Amino acid sequence: MSKARARQEWQRLKEVEVQSLDLKEAGGWPIFLKALCVILVFAVAFGALMAWQVSEKRAGLAEAKREEARLLSDYRVKASEVALLPNVQSQLETLGGHMERMRAMLPTNVEIPSLLDSISDAAVDNRLTIEVIRLGAPVANEHYIEHPLDIQVRGGYHQLGRFVADISQLARIVTQHDLTLTAVEPPGESLRLTLDARTYTYIDEARPDEVAP
Secondary structure: OOHHHHHHHHHHHHHOOHHHOOHHHHHHOOHHHHHHHHHHHHHHHHHHHHHHHHHHHHHHHHHHHHHHHHHHHHHHHHHHHHHHHHHHHHHHHHHHHHHHHHHHOOOOHHHHHHHHHHHHHHHHHOOOEEEEEEEOOOEEOOOEEEEEEEEEEEEOHHHHHHHHHHHHOOOOOOEEEEEEEEEOOOOOOOEEEEEEEEEEEEHHHOOHHHOOO
């Protein structure tokens, strides 16, 4: 563009009244006005593009912060679990020791007859009359076998009480259930004690033919 043409277009631009501009007549606008409009359009488009990119980056940053918070929370949980691990291991060891002691108090299959003898001895020591002391059919559970003991003895109230206490203090575990006292005919000071007791063995201590189907 020559200098004369440039001066002419510049003069036309200065004479333009913005209120009178009509897009339908844009082809006749001064060149400088056209260039200014093009620059303005590109500026608006560029601004919109930058705003979109900033919005995307903000969304990505927010997501990254949420992920960081989640990972930090997971880390704190795992760190807490690791810190508690020694206590848990100690408790498991204590529980394991307790279970071993309890298991040691259960009779083996070969010890059950002597356990019946110990119950009979307790009845004799307390001057009781033995009516029934017998072993019932074993009942299998998931990890152990239950051995029912049917006990029926006669004697005085205090002697019967000591007998029950002696059973609870045996070296092998015997649990007592459904204890009943009835008067003996003819009426007197004697009472009849009927007791369903149970002892237990672990499955690995039992022979298959001793387990009830």
